[in-house]
Amino acid sequence: GKTFFARWLEERARREGFATTEVQISETETPLHRLETVYRRAMERLTVANSAPGALHDIIERWFFRLEQDVLSGQMAPTSQAATHIDPEDDAAVEAAVEALMEHRLAAVSRRSPQFAATLRAWHHAQTQGDRAQAQALMAWLAGQPNVSAQVKRAAGLKGDIDHFGALSALQGLLAVLRDSGLGGLVLVLDEVETLQRVRSDAREKSLNALRQLIDEVDGGRFPGLFILITGTPAFYDGPQGVQRLAPLAQRLHTDFSGDPRWDNPRAVQLRLTGMTQPRLQEVGLRIRDLFAEGSSARERVSARCDDRVVRRLADALVGQFGGQARVAPRLFLKKLVTDILDRIELFEDFDPLQHYQPTVGTHEMTAEERRAAQSVDDIELDL
Numbered sequence: 001g002k003t004f005f006a007r008w009l010e011e012r013a014r015r016e017g018f019a020t021t022e023v024q025i026s027e028t029e030t031p032l033h034r035l036e037t038v039y040r041r042a043m044e045r046l047t048v049a050n051s052a053p054g055a056l057h058d059i060i061e062r063w064f065f066r067l068e069q070d071v072l073s074g075q076m077a078p079t080s081q082a083a084t085h086i087d088p089e090d091d092a093a094v095e096a097a098v099e100a101l102m103e104h105r106l107a108a109v110s111r112r113s114p115q116f117a118a119t120l121r122a123w124h125h126a127q128t129q130g131d132r133a134q135a136q137a138l139m140a141w142l143a144g145q146p147n148v149s150a151q152v153k154r155a156a157g158l159k160g161d162i163d164h165f166g167a168l169s170a171l172q173g174l175l176a177v178l179r180d181s182g183l184g185g186l187v188l189v190l191d192e193v194e195t196l197q198r199v200r201s202d203a204r205e206k207s208l209n210a211l212r213q214l215i216d217e218v219d220g221g222r223f224p225g226l227f228i229l230i231t232g233t234p235a236f237y238d239g240p241q242g243v244q245r246l247a248p249l250a251q252r253l254h255t256d257f258s259g260d261p262r263w264d265n266p267r268a269v270q271l272r273l274t275g276m277t278q279p280r281l282q283e284v285g286l287r288i289r290d291l292f293a294e295g296s297s298a299r300e301r302v303s304a305r306c307d308d309r310v311v312r313r314l315a316d317a318l319v320g321q322f323g324g325q326a327r328v329a330p331r332l333f334l335k336k337l338v339t340d341i342l343d344r345i346e347l348f349e350d351f352d353p354l355q356h357y358q359p360t361v362g363t364h365e366m367t368a369e370e371r372r373a374a375q376s377v378d379d380i381e382l383d384l
Helices: 002-015 035-044 056-072 091-112 114-128 132-142 150-156 164-180 193-198 201-219 234-238 247-253 278-294 299-305 308-321 330-347 368-374
Strands: 019-024 186-191 226-230
Touching (some): 002 186, 002 226, 019 035, 056 164, 091 114, 091 164, 114 132, 114 164, 164 186, 193 201, 278 330, 299 330
Parallel strands (some): 186 226
């Protein structure tokens, strides 16, 4: 449920005018202590409303488009000596005014990330000159991609690639561009952080310290407009191989979950997902039924034949199959609800699930976790 919740939150943030990105923390591909790798993955998954992942290019173009709109509407930089009203037909005048306003806006970016600002200048110049290869290479460098040619970097006045510390500076530059583009900020999801428990001790210590540094700098105001969601298992937050290994981090993330989950504070630094229950499983089933019916050519039949009794019977059968553990049941419950019941009602006019369907689950359908939950004491072989 952690990843599902995180993606639901991302979708909600995009509707509210934020950019979002998600990074799956991995020991080999995206180790948390190498922030340059985390930044690169974040840029690959960067998304805004109505865009596919990898929206950095769209965001930069949107930023320059707003510059041009501001120029044409007379919102010039206060220090600019150019005329406040530009003839839209005068391409040279518009370009000169955009350059002047760009420099004014980039002043704030330059203070936080000089190389980020320099790349934007070089990218804009390459675009206006029609040098697509140069522009694409510069955009790749801006996204944290390695192996950009030395010639491209020399032409833009860049040194090396975005490293561990450069990633934080580049993130500051991106946040300034997002704000200036009319976006609310950036929601960054660090998913599967519990994998840190399985890495070498030195890498784990560096990763936990990087997490502590990031939290402190967000709290200190270095990244205005950045919201970070970290997902992890209870063992990661409370166990000996996770957050508890770094006392300062453990203190920052500590949340008291000793009481009734109903009174959990949604403003606390940690939120716990209490897991699926049987009533919730039935509620999900009813919502899926309603969504299916809305898009079905047999809407009335689907709603009538798959009534609350059918959904309740299926939920009871699946939860009972797994020894009352509702948290294990959702995958097979939803699969059977759609393929075994809803599809058949839509396809066959005389199919009635109360008469023609009996919920069953075979071991070949189950994952390893589901098989363990379904196993009874009678199935356990004892060596006597």
